[in-house]
Amino acid sequence: MKDFALELGCLGFTMRLKRLADALIQDGKRMYKELGVDIEPNWYVIFRLLKREGEMSVTEISERIGMAHPSVIALTNKMMKAGYLSSNQCTDDSRRRLLNLSDKALEALPQLEEIWNAGERGVINALEGTNTMEILSLIEQRFSEKGFRERTIEELNKNS
Amino acid sequence: MKDFALELGCLGFTMRLKRLADALIQDGKRMYKELGVDIEPNWYVIFRLLKREGEMSVTEISERIGMAHPSVIALTNKMMKAGYLSSNQCTDDSRRRLLNLSDKALEALPQLEEIWNAGERGVINALEGTNTMEILSLIEQRFSEKGFRERTIEELNKNS
DNA sequence: TACTTTTATGTAGTTAACTACATAACTTAT
DNA sequence: ATAAGTTATGTAGTTAACTACATAAAAGTA
Numbered sequence: 512m513k514d515f516a517l518e519l520g521c522l523g524f525t526m527r528l529k530r531l532a533d534a535l536i537q538d539g540k541r542m543y544k545e546l547g548v549d550i551e552p553n554w555y556v557i558f559r560l561l562k563r564e565g566e567m568s569v570t571e572i573s574e575r576i577g578m579a580h581p582s583v584i585a586l587t588n589k590m591m592k593a594g595y596l597s598s599n600q601c602t603d604d605s606r607r608r609l610l611n612l613s614d615k616a617l618e619a620l621p622q623l624e625e626i627w628n629a630g631e632r633g634v635i636n637a638l639e640g641t642n643t644m645e646i647l648s649l650i651e652q653r654f655s656e657k658g659f660r661e662r663t664i665e666e667l668n669k670n671s
Numbered sequence: 672m673k674d675f676a677l678e679l680g681c682l683g684f685t686m687r688l689k690r691l692a693d694a695l696i697q698d699g700k701r702m703y704k705e706l707g708v709d710i711e712p713n714w715y716v717i718f719r720l721l722k723r724e725g726e727m728s729v730t731e732i733s734e735r736i737g738m739a740h741p742s743v744i745a746l747t748n749k750m751m752k753a754g755y756l757s758s759n760q761c762t763d764d765s766r767r768r769l770l771n772l773s774d775k776a777l778e779a780l781p782q783l784e785e786i787w788n789a790g791e792r793g794v795i796n797a798l799e800g801t802n803t804m805e806i807l808s809l810i811e812q813r814f815s816e817k818g819f820r821e822r823t824i825e826e827l828n829k830n831s
Numbered sequence: 832t833a834c835t836t837t838t839a840t841g842t843a844g845t846t847a848a849c850t851a852c853a854t855a856a857c858t859t860a861t
Numbered sequence: 862a863t864a865a866g867t868t869a870t871g872t873a874g875t876t877a878a879c880t881a882c883a884t885a886a887a888a889g890t891a
Contacts, residue, residue, distance in 0.1 A: 513735070514735070514736075514737055515716070515719075515720050515735045515736050516716070516736060516737060517808065519715075519716065519719065520791055521791050521794040521795050521798065521804065522715065522787055522790055522791045522794060523716075524695075524794050524798070524803075524804070524807070525692055525695040525696060525699065525712070525794075526713065526716060527807055527811065528688055528691060528692040528695070528807070529689070529692035529693070529696065529877095529878085530737060530738070530878095531688060531807075531810065531811055531814065532685055532688040532689035532692050533689070533877095533878065533879080534814065534818070535684075535685040535688070535814065535818075535819045536685060536689065536847090537878095537879070537880090538818040538819040538820040539685065539819055539820065540846095541820050542819065542820035542823055542824065545820065545824070546824075551847095552685070553686065553847085555679075555682065556675070556676070556679065556683075556686060559675075559679065560675050568869075568870090569869070569870060569871090570868080570869055570870075575673070575674075575675045576674075576675050576676060577674055577676060577690060578690070578848080579848075579849060579850080580869080580870070580871090581848090581849075581850085581870090581871075581872080581873095582847070582848055582849075584870075584871070584872090585847070585848085586847085586848095604856075604857070604868095604869080605855090605856065605857090606855065606856050606857070606868070606869045606870065607856095607868095607869060607870080608869085608870070625827070626823065626827065627682055629823045629824075629826035629827040630682055630819070630822075630823040630826070631680055631681050631682045632826045633819060633822030633823040633825070633826050634681040634682060634684050634685075634819070634822070635681050636822060636826075637810065637813045637814060637817075637819075637822060638681065638684070638810065641806050641809060641810070642806075643684075643806055643810065644681065644684070646801050646802075646803055646806060647684070647687055647688070647691075648677065649801060650691070650797065650798065650801070650803065651687065651691055653797045654691065654694065654695065654797060657797075658694070658695075658698040659695045659698040659699055659702065659790070659793060659794070659797075660698040660699065660701050660702035660705065662790075662793030662794070662796060662797060663702055663786065663789045663790040663793040664702065664705070664706075664789075665793070666789035666790070666792045666793050666796075667706075667785070667786065667789040689847095689848085690848095693847095693848065693849080696877090697848095697849070697850090700876095713877085728839075728840090729839070729840060729841090730838080730839055730840075738878080739878075739879060739880080740839080740840075740841090741840090741841075741842080741843095741878090741879075741880085742877070742878055742879075744840075744841070744842090745877070745878085746877085746878095764838095764839080764886075764887070765885090765886065765887090766838070766839045766840065766885065766886050766887070767838095767839060767840080767886095768839085768840070
C-alpha cells in the first residue's frame, strides 16, 4: 500500500516527523523490554545530564533539555519511583528541589552506557551517508526563530 | 541556556525529532485558533486523502496513512462530530464503514486549501537550501527496513 | 453445511507530551 | 517593613498516539 504521506509534499513534513519519532520511541520501549532493563526511552537524557552536571533543579533540567517543567516532573517522578533519582530540598532556596542520580543509578550506569552506545552506533548506521544531524540542527534553529504558525500566516498575508 | 539535546550525539536524534514535531503541531493548533478555523492539525491528511480517493473504509485509511486503526477512528470521529465527514455502512461487506467528505467539508475546502498552501510555502521556506525531504524519505525507509531496536541489539551483539 | 480462520471495526486502558492554573517562597522597590 | 512582582514547583485536565483485547462478519475448507 503506497504511503499517502509521501504525496503531501512539504505539508506532510510534520506528520512524517512525528510518525517517525513515535515509531522510534515505541521500538525503543520494546527494546528495553526485550533486554529486561527497567528503563524507558528518554530517561537516558536525564541520566547523562545529571551525570555531567551533578544535582539540578526541576526548572534547570526543564530549560536545559527544552521540555515543559510539568513534563520533567512527570518524567523524573517515574525515575524516582524506579529508584534512579534522589531528591533534596535546596537549603538556600526552599522552593527548589534538587535532583541527582542515586547509588542504584550509578551502579546501573555501566550496563546502560553499553546499551546507549550500541544505540548510538545503530543510529549512526541508519543515518550513514547523510548529513541528517546537521540538517536537523539547522531546521531546529530556523523553526525556533520563526515558527510554523508565523510562517504560514506571513505567507497567507502575502496573497491579500 | 545551552540545549543539552545537542550534546547527545546521534542518540539524541529521536528526542529531537519528537521535540521538533511536537513543537510544530502545537504551533499548528495555535495557528488554526488564531485564524478562527475549527480544524486541527492532521485533519488535512484525511481531507486530502478522501478528496483524491473518494470514500474509504477505516482500515484502508489506516494503511494508507500509516497510522494504527484506533487512531484513525479517534481522528475521524472528531471530524464527524465537527461535521466534515459522512459515514455509511458498506452494502457489500457490512463490517466496513465507508467515510467520505461531507458537503460542509467540500464547502470549506477552498478556504482550507488556501491555508494549507500557505503552510506548504512556509515549510518550503524553512527547509530552503536543504535536501530535508529526500533525507527524510531515505531515513523512513531505512528504519522501516530495520528498526531502532533491531539495530541496537545487533550492535550490542557485535561486542560479545 | 458447519467449522475455522481471517478481516474490519470498535473499546479500554496506557503513555508522554502539552497548557493553564495554584501556591509558596524569594526578591525588589517603595 | 510591607506590598508587589517574579520564580519554582506542583496539580488538573487535555491531547493524540499506541497496544491489547473483543466482537461480528466474511471467506475458506473439510
